[in-house]
Amino acid sequence: MKARLFIAVTALHAIVLPAVAETNFNTHPRFEINPELGVAGDFSGTYKHWRDPSAVEQFASVQTDSSNEWMMNGKNMDIVEDDFHPGHLAVDEGEKLVNLWEHREPGFKACLGSGSTDLEGIAARYPLYDEKLGRVMTLAARVEHCSKKVLWKNFKQGSPMNANITLYLKSLSNGQPIQIAVDSGPMKEAYLRGETLFYKRVGQLNFACASCHTPGSIMGNRLRGEVPSTPFGDVSHYPTYRSPVGEVEVLHKRFMRCLKQMRAKPLKPGDPAYVDLEVFYTSMSNGYPITAPSIR
Amino acid sequence: MKKILIAALAVTLSACGTVQPVKNKSASVSPMKFPCLSYSLACGNIPVRKPVKKELEGELSGNIDEGRKIAFTKKRGNCLACHRMKGGTQPGSRGPDLTAYGSLKRSDEETYALVYDMRWRVPDTLMPPMGTNQILTEQEIRDVVAFLQSSK
Numbered sequence: 001m002k003a004r005l006f007i008a009v010t011a012l013h014a015i016v017l018p019a020v021a022e023t024n025f026n027t028h029p030r031f032e033i034n035p036e037l038g039v040a041g042d043f044s045g046t047y048k049h050w051r052d053p054s055a056v057e058q059f060a061s062v063q064t065d066s067s068n069e070w071m072m073n074g075k076n077m078d079i080v081e082d083d084f085h086p087g088h089l090a091v092d093e094g095e096k097l098v099n100l101w102e103h104r105e106p107g108f109k110a111c112l113g114s115g116s117t118d119l120e121g122i123a124a125r126y127p128l129y130d131e132k133l134g135r136v137m138t139l140a141a142r143v144e145h146c147s148k149k150v151l152w153k154n155f156k157q158g159s160p161m162n163a164n165i166t167l168y169l170k171s172l173s174n175g176q177p178i179q180i181a182v183d184s185g186p187m188k189e190a191y192l193r194g195e196t197l198f199y200k201r202v203g204q205l206n207f208a209c210a211s212c213h214t215p216g217s218i219m220g221n222r223l224r225g226e227v228p229s230t231p232f233g234d235v236s237h238y239p240t241y242r243s244p245v246g247e248v249e250v251l252h253k254r255f256m257r258c259l260k261q262m263r264a265k266p267l268k269p270g271d272p273a274y275v276d277l278e279v280f281y282t283s284m285s286n287g288y289p290i291t292a293p294s295i296r
Numbered sequence: 297m298k299k300i301l302i303a304a305l306a307v308t309l310s311a312c313g314t315v316q317p318v319k320n321k322s323a324s325v326s327p328m329k330f331p332c333l334s335y336s337l338a339c340g341n342i343p344v345r346k347p348v349k350k351e352l353e354g355e356l357s358g359n360i361d362e363g364r365k366i367a368f369t370k371k372r373g374n375c376l377a378c379h380r381m382k383g384g385t386q387p388g389s390r391g392p393d394l395t396a397y398g399s400l401k402r403s404d405e406e407t408y409a410l411v412y413d414m415r416w417r418v419p420d421t422l423m424p425p426m427g428t429n430q431i432l433t434e435q436e437i438r439d440v441v442a443f444l445q446s447s448k
Contacts, residue, residue, distance in 0.1 A: 023419040026331070026344045067389075201344050202331045204431060205424040218422060221390040224370075224377050265332035265339050273333040273340075 028208035038286025044230035050075035070227040087241030087293030094168025111146035123173035158269030170292035194280025203264025237294035347415035358442025382447040
């Protein structure tokens with residue numbers, strides 16, 4: 001009897017030990033995210049607060065408690081009745097640039113629209129796989145590409161010109177639900193790489209994006225002043241006008257800001273790793289309407 | 297006068313000449329020495345440093361006041377980002393409350409080893425490995441531990 005118990009106990013040990021040995025110190029534990037669900041797959045339980053403007057208004061009382069504000073996912077900022085925040089000036093600036101350059105070099109708009117000069121709604125389908133170029137393109141990459149190809153200029157990703165034009169294009173899809181397909185081919189591959197990056201521990205502080213943006217992590221907890229929120233629904237309001245610094249911030253610059261906090265090497269806007277992360281992030285906004293221009 | 301000059305010279309020389317990490321101030325370490333997201337830079341292939349269970353050698357001999365400073369300063373320990381601590385304002389809320397850590401009667405050895413690298417106990421921990429990743433020097437960790445033990 002005693003011997004049996006002993007065996008049972010050692011057997012238990014044998015189960016526990018390999019599990020510990022299997023810990024992958026290079027990654028944060030993964031979550032099941034179903035890419036087919038898009039924004040509705042939100043794992044934070046906060047989607048009900050910000051799923052549409054009426055929910056945002058209904059749950060606006062949540063904001064009165066600062067420790068709950070993260071549950072609004074910032075979307076309470078989208079219903080403020082300020083139609084004249086400087087994000088609108090950036091949109092105007094972007095529109096002026098596009099029209100000016102189209103006038104000088106006809107073909108700029110057609111390049112931005114992948115053949116069509118009607119630019120309404122295109123932003124909701126980015127990032128996409130461009131068969132002719134043979135690579136996954138973000139909207140900002142399209143702007144850079146067309147500036148080089150048609151204008152012989154370089155509206156580099158991360159530059160104010162690129163940001164303003166990207167924001168203008170995004171504003172032409174304002175209110176339209178994001179819709180990208182990540183179920184096959186190069187887009188699926190990019191999604192899977194982006195997902196892997198999201199869980200990769202990087203930097204001196206040994207954080208992954210998931211360390212602050214998944215359930216059970218720092219998400220929803222005060223990190224001194226700030227509370228990290230869900231990654232679902234984020235890309236719908238990028239590029240965004242950042243009032244504390246008074247400039248338009250593109251998504252890749254926000255990635256850089258988080259990476260600096262993590263004391264990890266920040267990569268440049270347009271970096272292939274950021275493109276994959278953007279595909280992953282965008283799939284988590286699938287079905288959510290674009291808000292552009294926005295203010296944060 | 298001459299003496300001061302020589303002393304100053306000695307300090308400058310030793311500051312330039314030493315290869316060892318500075319003992320009483322967190323030396324800033326390049327982010328390139330740690331894993332990054334890049335597909336092309338060398339840091340993209342660096343693995344995470346393995347967990348270390350560090351033994352405390354000799355007496356703790358930490359400085360409580362120095363430890364408090366380190367724990368509260370964002371660029372140094374920044375423990376307040378996740379923990380409530382004695383005398384600290386605007387604390388974070390993810391980690392356990394450490395305001396009365398000293399009353400728990402944990403040993404210096406255990407506390408030192410946990411702050412040095414929590415992962416030997418909690419493999420998936422969110423707490424940065426302060427010693428293993430050179431966020432704090434050994435002396436700084438001693439100071440922080442002294443501060444924790446004094447918090448009652």
